[in-house]
Amino acid sequence: MFQFQDVSIQLSTHAEGQKLQDQAWFGGLPEFLEGLTGDWQSDEELLSARGVDALPRGLLGRAVAEAARNVHQALRVTDPSSLPAIADSYRGALVDLLMEQVPDDVPVLVKVGDVARFRLVGDSTLDQLGADEAALLFEAVRGLEVPIHAGAVGVGGARCEDFTDGVADAIALVGGAAASTAYGLKVLHTQMSAASQGFDGTDVDQIWFLLSRGVKTLSMLQAGGLVRAGALSLRGRGRLVGPLSGDHMLRFGVSDWR
Template sequence: MAATVLCASDMPQADVLTLGARHTGLRGAHAADRMLFLQSDASGTQPFPQSDLARDLGALAHTVEAAAGTRSRLAPALDAALLDEALLLHCRDAMPKCLGLAQSHAIAFVLGQGQAFPANLDAPDGMVFELLRSLDAPISLKGDVGGVAVVTADNWSASAEAVGVVARSAALAQLCASAIEKSITRPAGELSPEVVWDVLGAGARVASALRAAGHLRGAVLTFRGRGRVIGPLEGDRLLRFGVSNWR
């Protein structure tokens, strides 16, 4: 799947094409490691990737697991890491004022001082872009480089419906979101409001531990129309998350 360049209209077309080609080249170069990670995610075994980028990602995943107590999925984190790497290579040539590289449920971004993403961008995942634009003022005022990711459960009846994370990179956001999502399980019996809040509380504790360890800046968790916010995010701006009651 090709990545989408956000704020492409502010760039020369040649730069947009170069950025896209870099990302495509990185995906091809890391295809074997992605297959290893897919197998590892399915079996729970320890992978032995070939590339430095994939090995660094594996080491980062271990630090996230140590803080969260839950293992993250590696294949989607590698996809996010390739967004980070392509954007990093692009910024070595010229630092943009506002630029994002989006694919599936992740965005790697760069924001210059005083910049903000416009509301009308055509991002491939509306939930992820909404999370990016919900960041509090300090991000847009001082400028930043980072990433956002959203994980939605394979089986919404058994886990959190959505977990979104803002971190210093898209790869780290994806690792943290995956770890938080896997820490939340639906209890047996009736899902009263108190039970739903208790379920979200378990995920919020993991998110808080990851934030205390410096792995994430902010997170949102949703379950059965209710949501928890950790860090400088505005839940009321996250309309696509389907939450009527935030804490």
């Protein structure tokens, strides 16, 4: 477990007979994280003020800005003023940068809050990397009709531990990079919530309308190559995009998937 400012980072690997702290690359991670901290303090303010137009100095700030630009491009955003601040999604960028420090032949899972990225090698499994301790987060990965050996996943909504904003009970995105997955998730929540004025949780037609609003955004992220699949749930109803099976996603509390 590492710490970045007030954020806890879970990093786990699986190697027969070799402890994590004994692996050669592991010793440089604390120094790497310390190097990110100084620039991020100033870059965070810059990104909050100028968004994708900012020119961050540090590695983390540049990764955050690049991910947001990719999401904006996929969604054809012309006015970002209604979207969440891009600096809020730095946890995903932090996950990506840490993954780059781990050798390609090492199975690894890096998790910060409700966003994670993993890589399986050989016969390694998600459970060996500790994914069973974050069951809801990895529900969508396990629900994929075609298994993947590497990717990123993020969840948000009332059923989640960390990111509980928005009208949805749960939203999950499975993508390639954690930074764009995390920011895409926040944009999705924001757009669904913006359409939910007057929603009391009982109008079935409005439930499906809000889910359809989310699917529109999710489908654009998928078409832009940022998301492989995604799931949205609200009051027992749910929508799926991409090769996902609702039968394997019981923790989303959905009785009617479409």
